[in-house]
Amino acid sequence: MKMRIEPNGSGGRGEMSSESRKGKRRQKRIPAVQKLYETCKEVFVDCGPGIVPSPENVEKLAAVLDGMTQEDVGLRPNMPCFSKERAPIITYMRLHECNKFSIGIFCLPPKTVIPLHNHPGMTVFSKLLFGTMHIRSLDWADKADDCKTMSAVDPKNNNGLCLAKVKVNSELTPPCNTSILYPADGGNMHRFTAKTACAVLDVLGPPYCDPEGRHCQYYQELPFPQISVGGDVSVEVEEERFAWLKEMEKPDDHVIVGVAYNGPKIVRK
Template sequence: MGIERTLSDRKGKNFCELPEEKITNSKSRKKNRRRHKKAAPPVQKLFDTCKDVFVSDGVGIVPPPQHIQNLQSVLDGIKPEDVGLTPDMPYFLTNVEQRIPRITYLHIYECEKFSIGIFCLPPSGVIPLHNHPGMTVFSKLLFGTMHIKSYDWVVDLPANSSTTLKPSESLASETQLAKVKVDADFTAPCNPSILYPADGGNLHCFTAVTACAVLDVLGPPYSDPDGRHCTYYLNHPFSRFSVDGISIPEEEKNGYEWLQERVLPDDVEVVGHLYSGPKIVEN
């Protein structure tokens, strides 16, 4: 049944007597309203894309390349105002009464397959070196300048290698060799970074050069019951320790460091805060 017949039945004969031009204009306006239907907010598009990308919650499963490109493209288009942030908000200001810069985490969404959130760092704020076990991580710097240092584990050590410490050196816990992947400043706008379970800089540290915000997508998210613990590390220069069977050319030694497990340092304060940007609709 066409729209003209439906309205005629409802409104009576007078509708049929309307000039053809008015009927046509009415139809055009309705079509234009459908055509100009309000687009979903960028954060909603991000959520919908994550549902497609992280179809599996398995540890160490990397999404297909096309899915990765899609999510990277969506993140690339997100701006601070799309998530309700401006650089003058209290999250990004240094309080003289605080002994250390306070980092704020804005939780947006989390399920078994992925999580979305934003880290807000005032100047000199630090997210210490940590890992992402079995996870694929997308990070988008929304504004500001941040120094990022990231590592990948060196996994091709000889099976019989053992750590030989120099005199007066001792280790409180297991130490592993890692290769430096990135050690540089990044200023928004810049491309989103991607960390994979075994490469791409799965372990990283963030240091705010200026006030900045980082939008993070993790798939799957951390989960202590599932063995995906967030572990923190101290870094030591390669020259501090020697290992049997490991030989690295002198000019490359700065590209390797020893990472030693540690507890979350006392000079780091991370607090949670309610996300106040556009809401996500689960459909």
Template sequence: MRVEGDFADRKARELAAAERVNGPSLKRNRRRQKNSPAMPTLVQKLFNTCREIFSGVQAGVVPSPAGVERLRSVLDRMNPGDVGLNQSMPYFGSFGETEKPPPVTYLHLYECEQFSIGIFCLPPSAVIPLHNHPGMTVFSKLLFGSMHVKSFDWLDGPPPDTEPGLAKVVMDAAFTAPCNTSILYPAAGGNIHCFTAVTACAVLDVLGPPYSDDCTYYNELPCANISSGDSALAAEEGETQGRVWLEQREKKPDDFVVVGGKYRGPRIVVR
């Protein structure tokens, strides 16, 4: 028993000596760990990047190529969990057989004079009708689900408000997540577009600058009876493939309903 007691006493003295030597450094390490900031969430990185690349950017002006790639890189990494979404949420449920498209839910994350961040939640068969983004650069990230996108650019610049304009098809295809972020520019990339939910889906949108007025909605008309003399076509007679007339609508379609929902993902810290 005495041997065991001597051993215990010796170990106690050694531990006490070690604590006297290492105690201050151990306390400093614990203090550093306690005071070190948590890693920012992806949605916070998204906000920080938007604030940097859209700083001083006016309507109709595209951020620098390096800035565009930085923001695209952040969005490409994002998934539903990064913004508190899952497919079981009521926004994405089926509304059964109805004559009208089901409502779209919009989740607002942030908006300032330079940019806005939000999420469109579409149940199956929901439609965001053909509309434009005047003067904006738009980043769209499909977070989950499948969506059909049809988009257009003007062939010869936007027409007067009362007249239809000739446009070319930029995109007419379905996309399924995970997929890369799409970018629409003020005058290129399919600034006029329509979304149709093939399945329930969610789209994270960044707009720079945000909407200041309501967007314009359009009807798509067949491109018929256009002669080769039309300067906008500059093509052989009868070649109308990939071209349509877009006619401005007087107002938003009555069957397009957007309701607001509460964003429940990680919060954005604005300093």
């Protein structure tokens, strides 16, 4: 005896399989930027200044960013904003910003630099979409970093210098994992140098906010082979591990121009 399946039946085995397949196809059509936005909403919902998402949520957001490509945000290396013929101006495309998080893309022509700067109270995810970029990041040094050095050196001296420890000093080229920094660890202060045209997808939680005291501070880095600790006494310090940092005004030649984002749209929910 053969089972008859009505064309417009409800609950037939054939119809359920068809609906299931349609549902899967609909899920696959969700743009990557939409998934990123929705994941950010979930990850940062209970976070704020200095409050880091749980390790599980950090991993979840990093996994979404790890899987994203330049095509997911409608970028191509031959776009005018990446041209080496134009003035060395960095552009920023804002995809979304609210009081909990921001999503944006930095577009850097070759040889441009985002100077050493901090991210007060923020957790930051940076995904290099294409290009070769040198990243140097540092955290403030403390006694737990290097007892021998810190016992001989005052981390804050009379010249306004503060001792920092190098976390990352290397070049990245995709495919590479998302870089993550935390309010007090992971390289909260970093500098980007574009060796070639580069695009960096950035997620900040929470974003900068001057009225709330989260403003961007810039630093001058002063490397050293040794540190004077008073009189004729000095202590040898590995230059690649530590550096003096001094707060400075935003460099005059550091220009970031906002441009419209024209990639796949985000549906705010």
